Amino acid sequence: MQSSVTSSEQIQVHRLGLPVTVGAPLVALFLQAYVPIYLPFFTILDLPLLVTIFFAVARRGPVSGLLTGGVIGLVQDSLTHQPLGLYGIAKTIIGYLASSLGVKLDVENHGSRFLMTFVFYLLHETIYHAVARGLVREALQMRWGHMLIAAIINAIVAVPIFTLLDKAKRRA
Amino acid sequence: MDLISRHRNLTVLVLALFVQVVGLAVQVKRPTDHGPVRLVRLWGIDLIVPAEHVVMEAQGWMHNGWRNYLYLRDVRHENDRLQEENLRLRLELVRLAQDAGQAQRLQALLRFKEEVISETVAAQVIGTSGSENSRLIYIDKGANDGIKPDMAVVVPEGIVGKIIKVFPSMSQVLEINDQSSGVGALLEKARLQGILKGTPAGETMVHYIMADEKIEKGEPVVTSGGDRIFPKGLPIGRVVQVDPGPEAFLNIRVKPAATLNRLEEVLVITKIDEQQPDLIPEAPMRAVDILAQHLPGVPVKPPAPNPGQPGATAAPASTPPPSAGNSPVPPAGASPAAGAGKAKTEQKPATAVKNTAVPKKENPQ
Numbered sequence: 001m002q003s004s005v006t007s008s009e010q011i012q013v014h015r016l017g018l019p020v021t022v023g024a025p026l027v028a029l030f031l032q033a034y035v036p037i038y039l040p041f042f043t044i045l046d047l048p049l050l051v052t053i054f055f056a057v058a059r060r061g062p063v064s065g066l067l068t069g070g071v072i073g074l075v076q077d078s079l080t081h082q083p084l085g086l087y088g089i090a091k092t093i094i095g096y097l098a099s100s101l102g103v104k105l106d107v108e109n110h111g112s113r114f115l116m117t118f119v120f121y122l123l124h125e126t127i128y129h130a131v132a133r134g135l136v137r138e139a140l141q142m143r144w145g146h147m148l149i150a151a152i153i154n155a156i157v158a159v160p161i162f163t164l165l166d167k168a169k170r171r172a
Numbered sequence: 173m174d175l176i177s178r179h180r181n182l183t184v185l186v187l188a189l190f191v192q193v194v195g196l197a198v199q200v201k202r203p204t205d206h207g208p209v210r211l212v213r214l215w216g217i218d219l220i221v222p223a224e225h226v227v228m229e230a231q232g233w234m235h236n237g238w239r240n241y242l243y244l245r246d247v248r249h250e251n252d253r254l255q256e257e258n259l260r261l262r263l264e265l266v267r268l269a270q271d272a273g274q275a276q277r278l279q280a281l282l283r284f285k286e287e288v289i290s291e292t293v294a295a296q297v298i299g300t301s302g303s304e305n306s307r308l309i310y311i312d313k314g315a316n317d318g319i320k321p322d323m324a325v326v327v328p329e330g331i332v333g334k335i336i337k338v339f340p341s342m343s344q345v346l347e348i349n350d351q352s353s354g355v356g357a358l359l360e361k362a363r364l365q366g367i368l369k370g371t372p373a374g375e376t377m378v379h380y381i382m383a384d385e386k387i388e389k390g391e392p393v394v395t396s397g398g399d400r401i402f403p404k405g406l407p408i409g410r411v412v413q414v415d416p417g418p419e420a421f422l423n424i425r426v427k428p429a430a431t432l433n434r435l436e437e438v439l440v441i442t443k444i445d446e447q448q449p450d451l452i453p454e455a456p457m458r459a460v461d462i463l464a465q466h467l468p469g470v471p472v473k474p475p476a477p478n479p480g481q482p483g484a485t486a487a488p489a490s491t492p493p494p495s496a497g498n499s500p501v502p503p504a505g506a507s508p509a510a511g512a513g514k515a516k517t518e519q520k521p522a523t524a525v526k527n528t529a530v531p532k533k534e535n536p537q
Contacts, residue, residue: 026219026220026223029219029220029302030220030223030224032302032303033220033224033299033300033301033302033310034224034227034299034300036300036302036433037297037298037299037300037309037434037435037436038434040433040434043300043302043303043304044304067187071194074194074198074212074216075216075219075220076302076303077216078210078212078213078214078215078216078217079216079217079220079299079301079302079303080301080303080305080306080308081301081306081308081336081337081344081346081350081352082305082306084198084210084212084213085198087303128305132305138351138352139351139352140305140351140372141372143372143373146373
């Protein structure tokens with residue numbers, strides 16, 4: 001068993017099988033693009049972000065975390081009409097930070113997962129808007145109220161999704 | 173992970189190649205018939221959209237099987253109701269045909285040119301961007317079906333958006349409530365032109381209307397034709413809120429006529445013709461004759477009505493015709509809605525007579 005050691009506790013590093021590694025992001029991207037046809041409010045969720053956070057935290061490797069986030073973000077970008085890289089950059093940073101956090105803290109319980117997703121969602125949106133407005137000059141406006149509600153909803157949804165994905169984890 | 177740690181060098185090599193390939197894909201643009209498209213965008217779409225195609229097909233198959241073969245409850249009742257509605261609409265059509273004929277004659281006299289939607293392609297919505305920052309949908313028709321960028325996309329209720337990217341078998345449609353969208357709009361009663369744009373919250377606003385103009389809530393908004401994408405006169409929506417805006421302009425919020433967040437089928441306007449309406453040569457015809465042509469159930473009016481009987485023109489329609497199938501009178505036990513339809517049906521002949529008689533007197537040909 002491979003594990004990384006922090007100041008007071010052992011943090012387990014997990015691996016995910018290839019079907020889950022490839023399948024979970026694809027399913028998340030597919031649902032993100034397909035479900036809003038019938039349930040418009042579904043766009044408030046960012047399933048690819050939740051998958052990015054889960055993978056990054058489970059693997060606890062900054063490089064794999066940022067790569068996972070980058071790839072998922074780029075595919076998500078390709079489904080929009082905006083320049084490629086907006087979601088890519090945001091999710092790359094979130095992947096890196098989430099895996100770095102996973103090395104230092106225990107993020108296995110529901111409370112910490114809720115809090116972590118809430119904070120990362122807000123950070124993700126902030127980075128996205130900063131890049132979109134600063135680099136691409138997109139005329140996007142921050143809607144803080146909406147963003148807070150979306151962060152809470154994503155954090156709530158993240159808890160059962162992470163629990164579901166836990167079943168696919170194996171100790172490395 | 174064991175495999176990766178055992179083949180660390182190979183992993184690094186694969187990673188390095190992967191980054192370079194992705195970097196190339198981002199830079200490389202593949203030439204298509206309708207402009208270059210980034211390779212990575214094509215990959216992303218090819219990855220997601222085929223699955224959407226498959227699911228949509230399976231879902232459509234199951235849905236059709238259920239609706240067409242299993243779930244046939246209330247079909248007979250629905251059929252009766254539709255027949256009644258059909259009769260009412262046919263009466264309405266008679267009246268509208270007369271109005272349209274008059275309008276065409278006037279337009280021809282004034283040498284107006286009108287835009288006519290001559291070809292459309294029906295398409296199914298197969299996906300969305302999945303993002304609140306990019307309000308676009310994917311449809312299952314592309315270059316192979318004659319779709320080109322900047323074609324208008326509509327539904328019977330109103331406009332939806334325009335085609336922005338075309339792939340061989342699918343297209344991207346930018347909805348009118350996206351922030352980067354812009355549509356030439358005309359306030360129908362006030363006859364004021366502005367530009368309809370989307371907001372971050374997915375609403376639509378008409379911009380560039382001066383603050384001293386008086387705009388009422390509920391006023392219809394239609395396309396002005398100024399954007400050269402949407403033909404003039406297509407419904408956009410209705411004004412729901414008017415507030416003072418920045419720089420002496422009004423903020424006019426419009427509720428789109430089309431339900432933009434619940435679209436399943438749309439029409440792409442593939443051809444618009446500009447033509448001058450022809451004068452329609454018509455022999456003078458009594459309204460009751462037109463009614464007799466369109467409504468076989470309505471008894472033909474006697475050629476010489478008694479002038480001493482008021483309301484003789486409308487009387488035949490209120491008399492139950494011999495054929496029950498074509499009767500405008502609903503059967504016993506019909507719903508209140510059907511009853512309302514009946515009331516309208518009985519009033520229409522009188523209206524139609526009035527409308528059809530007037531143009532003939534004004535434009536004897």
